[in-house]
Amino acid sequence: MKLYRFLTEDDTSAFCHKVTAALNKGWVLQGDPQYSFDASNGVMRCGQAVVKEVEGTYTPDMKLGEQ
Numbered sequence: 001m002k003l004y005r006f007l008t009e010d011d012t013s014a015f016c017h018k019v020t021a022a023l024n025k026g027w028v029l030q031g032d033p034q035y036s037f038d039a040s041n042g043v044m045r046c047g048q049a050v051v052k053e054v055e056g057t058y059t060p061d062m063k064l065g066e067q
Helices: 013-024
Strands: 002-010 028-038 043-053
Touching (some): 002 013, 013 028, 013 043
Antiparallel strands (some): 002 043, 028 043
């Protein structure tokens, strides 16, 4: 089955570390990174979709970050 996650974080090194951790767990980048201004907090936010093929059957209660 194919799993999908959308990782988000403030535009700091924390975002890069989050994406790097996902890549090292076998997730693959899907599409381009996204940026948006979070006016309520006054910061830029980053987002990146990632996908991963795993064995098994999808259920909505899966903890995707643990896959």
